[in-house]
Amino acid sequence: xxxxxxxxxxxxxxxxxxxxxxxQSILQGISFNLKAGERVALLGRTGAGKxxxxxxxxxxxxxxxxxxxxxxxKLEKKNIADIRKNIGFAFQNPEDxxxxxxxxxxxxxxxxxxxxxxxxxKEKARFLLDKFGLIAYENRSSHELSGGQKRLAALAxxxxxxxxxxxxxxxxxxxxxxxxxxxxxxxxxxxxxxxxIASHDLNWVKKTTQRALILDQGQIQLDQSIISLxxxxxVLESYGLPLDW
Amino acid sequence: MLKxxxxxxxxxxxxxxxxxxxxxxxxxxxxxxxxxIALCWCIFLKTxxxxxxxxxxxxxxxxxxxxxxxxxxxxxxxxxxxxICLLIMNSFLLSVPKYHLSIALKGLPLxxxxxxxxxxxxxxxxxxxxxxxxxxxxxxxxxxxxxxxxLRYISAAMIGSLYLRSLDRAQRVYDAMVxxxxxxxxxxxxxxxxxxxxMLIILxxxxxxxxxxxxxxxxx
Numbered sequence: 001x002x003x004x005x006x007x008x009x010x011x012x013x014x015x016x017x018x019x020x021x022x023x024q025s026i027l028q029g030i031s032f033n034l035k036a037g038e039r040v041a042l043l044g045r046t047g048a049g050k051x052x053x054x055x056x057x058x059x060x061x062x063x064x065x066x067x068x069x070x071x072x073x074k075l076e077k078k079n080i081a082d083i084r085k086n087i088g089f090a091f092q093n094p095e096d097x098x099x100x101x102x103x104x105x106x107x108x109x110x111x112x113x114x115x116x117x118x119x120x121x122k123e124k125a126r127f128l129l130d131k132f133g134l135i136a137y138e139n140r141s142s143h144e145l146s147g148g149q150k151r152l153a154a155l156a157x158x159x160x161x162x163x164x165x166x167x168x169x170x171x172x173x174x175x176x177x178x179x180x181x182x183x184x185x186x187x188x189x190x191x192x193x194x195x196x197i198a199s200h201d202l203n204w205v206k207k208t209t210q211r212a213l214i215l216d217q218g219q220i221q222l223d224q225s226i227i228s229l230x231x232x233x234x235v236l237e238s239y240g241l242p243l244d245w
Numbered sequence: 246m247l248k249x250x251x252x253x254x255x256x257x258x259x260x261x262x263x264x265x266x267x268x269x270x271x272x273x274x275x276x277x278x279x280x281x282i283a284l285c286w287c288i289f290l291k292t293x294x295x296x297x298x299x300x301x302x303x304x305x306x307x308x309x310x311x312x313x314x315x316x317x318x319x320x321x322x323x324x325x326x327x328x329i330c331l332l333i334m335n336s337f338l339l340s341v342p343k344y345h346l347s348i349a350l351k352g353l354p355l356x357x358x359x360x361x362x363x364x365x366x367x368x369x370x371x372x373x374x375x376x377x378x379x380x381x382x383x384x385x386x387x388x389x390x391x392x393x394x395x396l397r398y399i400s401a402a403m404i405g406s407l408y409l410r411s412l413d414r415a416q417r418v419y420d421a422m423v424x425x426x427x428x429x430x431x432x433x434x435x436x437x438x439x440x441x442x443x444m445l446i447i448l449x450x451x452x453x454x455x456x457x458x459x460x461x462x463x464x465x
Contacts, residue, residue, distance in 0.1 A: 101364060143344040
Protein backbone atom coordinates (compact mmCIF):
# COMPACT_ATOMS: atom_id res chain seq x y z
CA UNK A 1 0.00 0.00 0.00
CA UNK A 2 1.52 3.33 -0.96
CA UNK A 3 1.50 6.39 1.28
CA UNK A 4 -1.54 7.92 -0.38
CA UNK A 5 -3.59 4.77 0.15
CA UNK A 6 -2.47 4.55 3.77
CA UNK A 7 -3.55 8.14 4.34
CA UNK A 8 -6.87 7.48 2.65
CA UNK A 9 -7.73 4.56 4.85
CA UNK A 10 -7.39 6.58 8.05
CA UNK A 11 -10.90 7.46 9.20
CA UNK A 12 -10.19 9.09 12.56
CA UNK A 13 -7.06 11.02 13.46
CA UNK A 14 -6.63 12.25 16.99
CA UNK A 15 -3.61 14.50 17.23
CA UNK A 16 -2.23 15.51 20.61
CA UNK A 17 -5.51 16.53 22.18
CA UNK A 18 -5.63 18.01 25.67
CA UNK A 19 -8.76 18.46 27.71
CA UNK A 20 -9.08 20.03 31.15
CA UNK A 21 -12.19 20.06 33.30
CA UNK A 22 -12.40 22.33 36.34
CA UNK A 23 -8.60 22.79 36.45
CA GLN A 24 -8.11 19.03 36.32
CA SER A 25 -6.25 17.65 33.35
CA ILE A 26 -8.32 14.75 32.00
CA LEU A 27 -6.68 14.16 28.61
CA GLN A 28 -3.01 15.06 28.36
CA GLY A 29 -1.89 14.80 24.77
CA ILE A 30 -3.74 11.90 23.19
CA SER A 31 -2.82 10.80 19.68
CA PHE A 32 -3.93 7.82 17.61
CA ASN A 33 -5.36 6.88 14.23
CA LEU A 34 -8.24 4.57 13.45
CA LYS A 35 -8.28 2.99 9.99
CA ALA A 36 -11.07 1.60 7.87
CA GLY A 37 -12.07 -1.90 8.85
CA GLU A 38 -10.79 -1.63 12.39
CA ARG A 39 -12.69 -2.57 15.52
CA VAL A 40 -10.87 -0.98 18.43
CA ALA A 41 -11.30 -1.31 22.19
CA LEU A 42 -10.65 1.66 24.42
CA LEU A 43 -9.70 0.27 27.81
CA GLY A 44 -8.85 1.85 31.11
CA ARG A 45 -9.86 1.97 34.73
CA THR A 46 -12.93 3.91 35.89
CA GLY A 47 -12.22 7.64 35.73
CA ALA A 48 -9.37 7.24 33.24
CA GLY A 49 -11.12 9.61 30.84
CA LYS A 50 -12.62 7.16 28.34
CA UNK A 51 -16.03 8.83 28.25
CA UNK A 52 -14.40 12.27 28.01
CA UNK A 53 -12.35 11.12 25.05
CA UNK A 54 -15.45 9.72 23.35
CA UNK A 55 -17.34 12.96 24.01
CA UNK A 56 -14.48 14.83 22.35
CA UNK A 57 -14.65 12.55 19.31
CA UNK A 58 -18.35 13.26 18.83
CA UNK A 59 -18.02 17.00 19.49
CA UNK A 60 -20.03 17.08 22.70
CA UNK A 61 -16.88 18.51 24.26
CA UNK A 62 -14.05 20.25 22.44
CA UNK A 63 -10.38 19.81 23.33
CA UNK A 64 -8.47 22.87 24.52
CA UNK A 65 -5.48 21.81 22.39
CA UNK A 66 -4.83 19.46 19.50
CA UNK A 67 -7.12 18.43 16.67
CA UNK A 68 -9.43 15.65 15.64
CA UNK A 69 -10.00 14.79 11.99
CA UNK A 70 -12.90 12.55 11.07
CA UNK A 71 -13.32 11.28 7.55
CA UNK A 72 -11.19 14.13 6.24
CA UNK A 73 -13.04 16.85 8.14
CA LYS A 74 -11.53 18.73 11.06
CA LEU A 75 -13.82 18.55 14.07
CA GLU A 76 -14.98 22.13 14.54
CA LYS A 77 -18.26 23.75 15.47
CA LYS A 78 -18.87 24.87 11.88
CA ASN A 79 -18.86 21.35 10.43
CA ILE A 80 -20.09 19.43 13.44
CA ALA A 81 -23.43 18.59 11.79
CA ASP A 82 -21.68 16.96 8.78
CA ILE A 83 -19.39 14.99 11.04
CA ARG A 84 -22.17 13.80 13.33
CA LYS A 85 -24.08 12.43 10.36
CA ASN A 86 -21.19 10.02 9.94
CA ILE A 87 -20.87 8.93 13.54
CA GLY A 88 -23.17 6.75 15.55
CA PHE A 89 -22.67 7.17 19.27
CA ALA A 90 -24.21 4.91 21.89
CA PHE A 91 -24.31 6.23 25.42
CA GLN A 92 -23.42 4.20 28.47
CA ASN A 93 -27.06 4.18 29.53
CA PRO A 94 -29.39 3.36 26.61
CA GLU A 95 -32.27 5.07 28.42
CA ASP A 96 -30.63 8.43 27.70
CA UNK A 97 -31.06 7.71 24.03
CA UNK A 98 -34.67 6.61 24.13
CA UNK A 99 -36.83 9.64 24.82
CA UNK A 100 -39.65 9.51 22.29
CA UNK A 101 -43.10 8.18 23.23
CA UNK A 102 -42.59 4.95 21.26
CA UNK A 103 -39.63 2.82 20.17
CA UNK A 104 -40.52 3.27 16.51
CA UNK A 105 -40.40 7.05 16.85
CA UNK A 106 -37.08 6.79 18.64
CA UNK A 107 -35.56 4.94 15.70
CA UNK A 108 -37.15 7.40 13.26
CA UNK A 109 -35.98 10.46 15.22
CA UNK A 110 -32.59 10.95 13.53
CA UNK A 111 -33.95 10.20 10.05
CA UNK A 112 -36.72 12.78 10.37
CA UNK A 113 -34.24 15.35 11.67
CA UNK A 114 -32.25 14.84 8.48
CA UNK A 115 -35.43 15.43 6.47
CA UNK A 116 -35.88 11.85 5.26
CA UNK A 117 -39.56 11.49 4.21
CA UNK A 118 -41.66 9.99 6.99
CA UNK A 119 -42.74 6.95 4.96
CA UNK A 120 -39.14 5.98 4.15
CA UNK A 121 -38.02 6.68 7.71
CA LYS A 122 -40.79 4.48 9.04
CA GLU A 123 -39.95 1.66 6.66
CA LYS A 124 -36.28 1.82 7.59
CA ALA A 125 -37.00 1.97 11.30
CA ARG A 126 -39.35 -1.00 11.09
CA PHE A 127 -36.74 -2.96 9.12
CA LEU A 128 -34.14 -2.37 11.84
CA LEU A 129 -36.54 -3.19 14.65
CA ASP A 130 -37.46 -6.39 12.85
CA LYS A 131 -33.78 -7.26 12.41
CA PHE A 132 -33.18 -6.77 16.13
CA GLY A 133 -36.28 -8.72 17.15
CA LEU A 134 -38.07 -5.66 18.50
CA ILE A 135 -40.83 -5.23 15.94
CA ALA A 136 -43.46 -6.41 18.43
CA TYR A 137 -42.53 -3.47 20.66
CA GLU A 138 -42.59 -0.77 17.98
CA ASN A 139 -45.55 1.06 19.51
CA ARG A 140 -44.49 0.58 23.11
CA SER A 141 -42.64 2.93 25.40
CA SER A 142 -38.93 2.27 26.01
CA HIS A 143 -39.69 1.93 29.73
CA GLU A 144 -41.37 -1.38 28.98
CA LEU A 145 -38.25 -3.00 27.52
CA SER A 146 -35.64 -5.10 29.29
CA GLY A 147 -32.05 -3.86 29.59
CA GLY A 148 -30.91 -5.86 26.57
CA GLN A 149 -33.85 -4.75 24.45
CA LYS A 150 -33.20 -1.12 25.38
CA ARG A 151 -29.58 -1.52 24.30
CA LEU A 152 -30.66 -2.92 20.93
CA ALA A 153 -33.31 -0.24 20.47
CA ALA A 154 -30.69 2.45 21.16
CA LEU A 155 -28.37 0.77 18.68
CA ALA A 156 -31.14 0.64 16.08
CA UNK A 157 -31.78 4.35 16.58
CA UNK A 158 -28.13 5.02 15.75
CA UNK A 159 -27.80 2.57 12.87
CA UNK A 160 -30.85 4.04 11.17
CA UNK A 161 -28.63 6.93 10.09
CA UNK A 162 -26.17 4.49 8.43
CA UNK A 163 -23.06 5.89 10.07
CA UNK A 164 -19.54 5.08 8.87
CA UNK A 165 -18.21 5.18 12.39
CA UNK A 166 -19.73 3.58 15.46
CA UNK A 167 -18.65 4.59 18.95
CA UNK A 168 -20.00 2.64 21.91
CA UNK A 169 -19.58 3.59 25.55
CA UNK A 170 -19.76 0.55 27.83
CA UNK A 171 -22.18 -1.34 25.57
CA UNK A 172 -22.43 -4.43 27.76
CA UNK A 173 -23.36 -2.61 30.96
CA UNK A 174 -26.17 -4.49 32.65
CA UNK A 175 -26.43 -7.21 30.00
CA UNK A 176 -26.56 -10.90 30.78
CA UNK A 177 -24.31 -13.34 28.83
CA UNK A 178 -27.00 -14.15 26.25
CA UNK A 179 -27.53 -10.47 25.41
CA UNK A 180 -23.77 -9.83 25.38
CA UNK A 181 -23.42 -12.65 22.84
CA UNK A 182 -26.29 -11.31 20.74
CA UNK A 183 -24.83 -7.80 20.77
CA UNK A 184 -21.41 -9.12 19.74
CA UNK A 185 -22.93 -11.06 16.84
CA UNK A 186 -24.76 -7.98 15.63
CA UNK A 187 -21.70 -5.74 15.86
CA UNK A 188 -19.47 -8.21 14.02
CA UNK A 189 -21.83 -8.18 11.06
CA UNK A 190 -22.37 -4.46 10.71
CA UNK A 191 -21.26 -2.76 7.49
CA UNK A 192 -19.43 -0.01 9.35
CA UNK A 193 -15.95 1.34 8.64
CA UNK A 194 -14.70 1.84 12.19
CA UNK A 195 -16.01 0.68 15.54
CA UNK A 196 -14.57 2.11 18.75
CA ILE A 197 -15.73 0.50 21.98
CA ALA A 198 -14.97 1.83 25.44
CA SER A 199 -15.45 -0.99 27.89
CA HIS A 200 -14.44 -2.71 31.08
CA ASP A 201 -15.74 -6.01 29.80
CA LEU A 202 -12.42 -7.54 28.79
CA ASN A 203 -13.68 -10.93 27.69
CA TRP A 204 -16.30 -9.32 25.50
CA VAL A 205 -13.92 -6.90 23.78
CA LYS A 206 -11.51 -9.78 23.26
CA LYS A 207 -14.17 -11.41 21.08
CA THR A 208 -15.35 -8.27 19.30
CA THR A 209 -12.28 -6.13 18.62
CA GLN A 210 -8.88 -6.49 16.98
CA ARG A 211 -6.90 -3.68 18.56
CA ALA A 212 -6.74 -2.13 22.01
CA LEU A 213 -5.88 1.31 23.28
CA ILE A 214 -5.24 1.60 27.00
CA LEU A 215 -5.97 4.99 28.48
CA ASP A 216 -4.38 5.76 31.82
CA GLN A 217 -3.49 9.01 33.58
CA GLY A 218 -4.83 10.99 30.66
CA GLN A 219 -2.63 9.34 28.04
CA ILE A 220 -2.72 6.40 25.67
CA GLN A 221 -0.26 4.10 27.42
CA LEU A 222 -0.57 1.13 25.13
CA ASP A 223 -1.70 0.58 21.56
CA GLN A 224 -1.47 -3.00 20.35
CA SER A 225 -3.38 -5.96 18.99
CA ILE A 226 -5.97 -7.38 21.34
CA ILE A 227 -4.54 -10.90 21.06
CA SER A 228 -1.07 -9.89 22.15
CA LEU A 229 -2.45 -7.71 24.94
CA UNK A 230 -4.38 -10.60 26.41
CA UNK A 231 -1.21 -12.64 26.57
CA UNK A 232 0.23 -10.09 28.99
CA UNK A 233 -1.96 -10.47 32.04
CA UNK A 234 0.44 -8.52 34.26
CA VAL A 235 0.32 -5.53 31.88
CA LEU A 236 -3.45 -5.50 32.01
CA GLU A 237 -3.37 -5.72 35.80
CA SER A 238 -0.94 -2.83 36.04
CA TYR A 239 -3.54 -0.65 34.34
CA GLY A 240 -6.28 -1.76 36.70
CA LEU A 241 -7.73 -4.31 34.27
CA PRO A 242 -7.38 -7.73 35.87
CA LEU A 243 -8.69 -10.58 33.74
CA ASP A 244 -11.59 -12.74 34.95
CA TRP A 245 -12.86 -10.20 37.45
CA MET B 246 -66.46 -4.70 22.12
CA LEU B 247 -65.53 -1.47 20.39
CA LYS B 248 -61.84 -0.72 20.95
CA UNK B 249 -60.82 2.91 20.83
CA UNK B 250 -57.25 4.08 20.37
CA UNK B 251 -55.52 6.07 23.08
CA UNK B 252 -55.73 9.24 20.97
CA UNK B 253 -59.45 8.90 20.45
CA UNK B 254 -60.05 8.13 24.11
CA UNK B 255 -58.09 11.25 25.09
CA UNK B 256 -59.89 13.46 22.59
CA UNK B 257 -63.30 12.14 23.55
CA UNK B 258 -62.52 12.67 27.23
CA UNK B 259 -61.53 16.25 26.51
CA UNK B 260 -64.68 16.90 24.49
CA UNK B 261 -66.83 15.48 27.27
CA UNK B 262 -65.04 17.61 29.85
CA UNK B 263 -65.41 20.78 27.77
CA UNK B 264 -69.07 20.03 27.09
CA UNK B 265 -69.72 19.43 30.78
CA UNK B 266 -67.94 22.62 31.72
CA UNK B 267 -70.12 24.59 29.29
CA UNK B 268 -73.52 23.41 30.61
CA UNK B 269 -75.67 26.29 31.69
CA UNK B 270 -75.30 26.96 35.40
CA UNK B 271 -78.06 25.50 37.55
CA UNK B 272 -79.47 23.38 34.71
CA UNK B 273 -79.57 20.24 36.83
CA UNK B 274 -81.41 18.02 34.35
CA UNK B 275 -78.60 18.34 31.79
CA UNK B 276 -76.03 17.82 34.51
CA UNK B 277 -77.82 14.58 35.35
CA UNK B 278 -77.52 13.46 31.71
CA UNK B 279 -73.79 14.15 31.86
CA UNK B 280 -73.49 12.18 35.10
CA UNK B 281 -74.91 9.20 33.22
CA ILE B 282 -72.58 9.79 30.25
CA ALA B 283 -69.57 10.04 32.62
CA LEU B 284 -70.55 6.81 34.37
CA CYS B 285 -70.97 5.04 31.03
CA TRP B 286 -67.55 6.36 29.97
CA CYS B 287 -66.04 5.10 33.21
CA ILE B 288 -67.57 1.63 32.70
CA PHE B 289 -66.56 1.58 29.03
CA LEU B 290 -62.94 2.33 29.93
CA LYS B 291 -62.99 -0.38 32.64
CA THR B 292 -61.58 2.03 35.19
CA UNK B 293 -60.46 0.46 38.48
CA UNK B 294 -63.24 1.73 40.75
CA UNK B 295 -61.34 1.58 44.06
CA UNK B 296 -58.50 3.77 42.84
CA UNK B 297 -60.95 6.08 41.09
CA UNK B 298 -62.94 6.61 44.28
CA UNK B 299 -59.79 7.32 46.27
CA UNK B 300 -58.70 9.91 43.72
CA UNK B 301 -62.12 11.53 43.53
CA UNK B 302 -62.32 11.68 47.32
CA UNK B 303 -59.03 13.56 47.56
CA UNK B 304 -60.00 15.88 44.73
CA UNK B 305 -63.42 16.51 46.23
CA UNK B 306 -61.86 17.86 49.43
CA UNK B 307 -59.86 20.36 47.38
CA UNK B 308 -62.91 21.23 45.28
CA UNK B 309 -65.11 21.86 48.31
CA UNK B 310 -62.53 24.26 49.74
CA UNK B 311 -62.75 26.31 46.57
CA UNK B 312 -66.49 26.04 45.86
CA UNK B 313 -68.13 26.28 49.28
CA UNK B 314 -67.39 29.99 49.77
CA UNK B 315 -69.66 30.63 46.77
CA UNK B 316 -72.53 29.39 48.90
CA UNK B 317 -75.72 27.37 48.40
CA UNK B 318 -77.00 26.08 45.12
CA UNK B 319 -74.25 27.60 42.98
CA UNK B 320 -71.52 25.84 44.97
CA UNK B 321 -73.44 22.56 44.78
CA UNK B 322 -73.85 22.81 41.03
CA UNK B 323 -70.21 23.75 40.48
CA UNK B 324 -69.02 20.90 42.66
CA UNK B 325 -71.11 18.31 40.86
CA UNK B 326 -70.05 19.68 37.48
CA UNK B 327 -66.39 19.61 38.48
CA UNK B 328 -66.84 16.12 39.85
CA ILE B 329 -68.18 14.93 36.48
CA CYS B 330 -65.16 16.47 34.71
CA LEU B 331 -62.83 14.78 37.18
CA LEU B 332 -64.64 11.48 36.81
CA ILE B 333 -64.20 11.63 33.01
CA MET B 334 -60.53 12.64 33.08
CA ASN B 335 -59.56 10.31 35.93
CA SER B 336 -61.31 7.43 34.17
CA PHE B 337 -59.21 8.16 31.10
CA LEU B 338 -55.94 8.54 33.01
CA LEU B 339 -56.50 5.34 34.97
CA SER B 340 -57.23 3.45 31.76
CA VAL B 341 -53.90 4.48 30.19
CA PRO B 342 -51.45 1.58 30.39
CA LYS B 343 -48.29 2.20 32.40
CA TYR B 344 -45.72 4.31 30.50
CA HIS B 345 -48.23 5.21 27.76
CA LEU B 346 -49.04 8.70 28.97
CA SER B 347 -46.70 10.43 26.53
CA ILE B 348 -48.05 8.24 23.72
CA ALA B 349 -51.55 9.39 24.64
CA LEU B 350 -50.47 13.03 24.79
CA LYS B 351 -49.59 12.84 21.10
CA GLY B 352 -53.35 12.83 20.52
CA LEU B 353 -53.79 16.32 21.92
CA PRO B 354 -54.93 18.67 19.18
CA LEU B 355 -52.33 21.37 19.87
CA UNK B 356 -49.98 23.51 17.79
CA UNK B 357 -46.75 21.63 17.02
CA UNK B 358 -44.52 23.55 19.42
CA UNK B 359 -47.00 23.08 22.27
CA UNK B 360 -47.27 19.42 21.45
CA UNK B 361 -43.48 19.03 21.64
CA UNK B 362 -43.51 20.59 25.10
CA UNK B 363 -46.42 18.46 26.28
CA UNK B 364 -44.88 15.22 25.00
CA UNK B 365 -41.47 15.95 26.48
CA UNK B 366 -43.13 16.91 29.76
CA UNK B 367 -45.08 13.65 29.72
CA UNK B 368 -41.90 11.69 29.08
CA UNK B 369 -40.10 13.64 31.81
CA UNK B 370 -42.90 12.91 34.30
CA UNK B 371 -42.65 9.21 33.55
CA UNK B 372 -38.90 9.28 34.16
CA UNK B 373 -39.39 11.23 37.39
CA UNK B 374 -42.00 8.76 38.61
CA UNK B 375 -39.64 5.87 37.88
CA UNK B 376 -36.84 7.59 39.79
CA UNK B 377 -39.17 8.26 42.73
CA UNK B 378 -40.21 4.60 42.71
CA UNK B 379 -36.56 3.49 42.75
CA UNK B 380 -35.75 5.81 45.64
CA UNK B 381 -38.81 4.70 47.60
CA UNK B 382 -37.91 1.04 47.17
CA UNK B 383 -34.32 1.73 48.14
CA UNK B 384 -35.45 3.58 51.29
CA UNK B 385 -37.93 0.83 52.20
CA UNK B 386 -35.29 -1.87 51.76
CA UNK B 387 -33.18 -0.01 54.29
CA UNK B 388 -36.13 0.10 56.70
CA UNK B 389 -36.87 3.80 56.54
CA UNK B 390 -38.43 4.93 59.84
CA UNK B 391 -37.85 7.44 62.59
CA UNK B 392 -39.26 10.66 63.96
CA UNK B 393 -40.94 13.28 61.80
CA UNK B 394 -37.82 15.48 61.66
CA UNK B 395 -35.79 12.64 60.27
CA LEU B 396 -38.49 11.73 57.73
CA ARG B 397 -38.73 15.37 56.63
CA TYR B 398 -34.98 15.46 56.23
CA ILE B 399 -35.07 12.27 54.14
CA SER B 400 -37.87 13.64 51.94
CA ALA B 401 -35.94 16.86 51.37
CA ALA B 402 -32.80 14.89 50.51
CA MET B 403 -34.78 12.76 48.05
CA ILE B 404 -36.29 15.79 46.35
CA GLY B 405 -32.83 17.38 46.06
CA SER B 406 -31.36 14.20 44.69
CA LEU B 407 -34.25 13.88 42.24
CA TYR B 408 -33.63 17.41 41.01
CA LEU B 409 -29.91 16.80 40.48
CA ARG B 410 -30.52 13.46 38.78
CA SER B 411 -33.11 14.96 36.48
CA LEU B 412 -30.74 17.77 35.48
CA ASP B 413 -28.02 15.27 34.72
CA ARG B 414 -30.40 13.07 32.79
CA ALA B 415 -31.81 16.01 30.85
CA GLN B 416 -28.32 16.98 29.72
CA ARG B 417 -27.58 13.46 28.50
CA VAL B 418 -30.91 13.18 26.70
CA TYR B 419 -30.29 16.55 25.05
CA ASP B 420 -26.82 15.36 23.94
CA ALA B 421 -28.39 12.22 22.47
CA MET B 422 -30.89 14.37 20.57
CA VAL B 423 -28.22 16.73 19.23
CA UNK B 424 -26.08 13.82 18.05
CA UNK B 425 -28.98 12.55 15.97
CA UNK B 426 -29.44 15.87 14.23
CA UNK B 427 -31.90 17.67 16.55
CA UNK B 428 -31.97 21.32 15.54
CA UNK B 429 -34.72 22.72 17.69
CA UNK B 430 -37.65 21.13 15.89
CA UNK B 431 -39.05 17.92 17.22
CA UNK B 432 -39.93 15.53 14.39
CA UNK B 433 -43.34 14.19 15.31
CA UNK B 434 -45.29 11.84 13.11
CA UNK B 435 -48.88 11.45 14.14
CA UNK B 436 -50.99 8.82 12.47
CA UNK B 437 -54.36 10.19 11.48
CA UNK B 438 -56.96 7.50 11.44
CA UNK B 439 -59.72 8.74 9.13
CA UNK B 440 -62.49 6.55 10.52
CA UNK B 441 -61.61 7.58 14.08
CA UNK B 442 -61.54 11.24 13.09
CA UNK B 443 -64.99 10.84 11.55
CA MET B 444 -66.29 9.17 14.68
CA LEU B 445 -64.80 11.98 16.75
CA ILE B 446 -66.51 14.66 14.68
CA ILE B 447 -69.91 12.95 14.92
CA LEU B 448 -69.63 12.41 18.67
CA UNK B 449 -68.40 15.99 19.17
CA UNK B 450 -71.40 17.37 17.32
CA UNK B 451 -73.77 15.22 19.38
CA UNK B 452 -72.23 16.15 22.70
CA UNK B 453 -71.92 19.84 21.93
CA UNK B 454 -75.55 19.95 20.69
CA UNK B 455 -76.59 18.47 24.01
CA UNK B 456 -74.65 21.11 25.89
CA UNK B 457 -76.00 23.98 23.81
CA UNK B 458 -79.52 22.73 24.27
CA UNK B 459 -79.04 23.34 28.00
CA UNK B 460 -79.26 27.05 27.11
CA UNK B 461 -82.59 26.39 25.33
CA UNK B 462 -81.37 28.30 22.31
CA UNK B 463 -83.13 25.88 19.94
CA UNK B 464 -86.55 26.27 21.51
CA UNK B 465 -87.33 29.79 20.34
